Amino acid sequence: MRPPDRSIEQALIGWLPRRRWFAGKGREVTGVEIVVGTDLSAPAPEGLALRHTLVRVRQDDGASDLYQLLLGYRNRLPDRLQYAEILAVDGMHVYDAAHDPDLTQVLLADLASEASVGPLSFHRVPGAEVETGLASLAGTAEQSNTSLVFGEDYIYKLFRRITPGVNPDLELNLALTNAGCAHIPRLYGWVDMRIEEDAEERHATVGMLSEFLRTASDGWQLATTSVRDLYGSAELHAEEAGGDFSAEARRLGTATATVHRDLADAFGVRDAPADVLRAASARMHEQLEAACTDVPELAPYAASIRAVYADLAELDRPVPVQRIHGDYHLGQVMRTDRGWVLLDFEGEPARTLAERQAPAHPLRDVAGMLRSFEYAARFLLAGHKEVAAGQSELLEARAREWADRNRSAFCRGYADGGGPDPGAHALLLRAFELDKAVYEVLYEARNRPSWLHVPLGSLPHLTT
16 A cells, blocks of 8 residues: 655655756755656566656745656565665555666656557657667766656656746757757657646646667766866876867867757747847846855955946947856766767756746857866866875965866857857956856855855956
């Protein structure tokens, strides 16, 4: 017999904040309510059950968010799933079934048949075929969602925090797949569900199935390996070290410009009036003030940052805007045998859905990648704190040199690929990059305090 919902809700109050993908860290969970539960007919052994569950989580600051769970039920929980357990009552175990390949096969089966189950609707991209019966393996690298790799063919993104509306990751990937873009994984299908919000029925994206890039190399790992090689022979300059990354950075810039062109073709480009820049500057100022309150170490740089924002507000010209990636960094790209591939068009997780769907200048994505080169260069410096002062200064110089070299290469590739030349829009790019750096300071302070030194460490040269 299944435990009552009330028992599960109480267990989730303590379980949810420990999940890597839970967005409300640092705030107390005051209540969890199961909004809707839908039984899925998993092709699994007798005694197992799968329930798609949407829960509302309330926190002490008044926030109220929806999260998606796949709840598994077993009379006996094998050792391999002990870590996923949520609670056990009267011999019945309830656990996170995203980690159970005996149950997740139903997702492929329902996508293949385009099933409708309660509020859930499964869709295939026209012309796409979905193979069923493949075992899944849950990934561990993501910050905001959970991805299930099925065999060597597919990856299913299980969105965790659910917002009514079409998720930008689906919206943009579907458009780029239909456009034949070579720089994204092919989209095969998606899942949405009906949600009652304020007496109004709306739809929300809850999952999407894409091509699994089984031979791909992660962009962040490639870049940090290059930095590690440089630090291993710090007497060499960045272009002399064996792992020079600049050629890849340039190719990545060209691929980024290509995707931006495809997005412009799919969704259009419009000229936003100059007051859009003034509004953007005001939002940047607002975020800066909040960040200085939360992170006092940011205060010494605030005056220089405000000056750039003020200059941005004085730009009196229309600005071309379009759909962009929105959360672009080295962890969102992979190097494959067909070149660089862009992933995860969901946008910055702390932004609202409306903000993530809003058209923006494509140099916002460029600024995000430039910040990521800074992260790659400085992330490993923390592991060299024990070296002598002279060596530490040398490593700092090499980090600066590596970041500058790859930033320049990326910008050249981006301009070569037909994107707006970053060198011709220096003020716009600088304002975007500083805004991103302030966002990073806030994000790291709230979610990964041990990483706070990374964005703070790049501010001295960004603000001079």
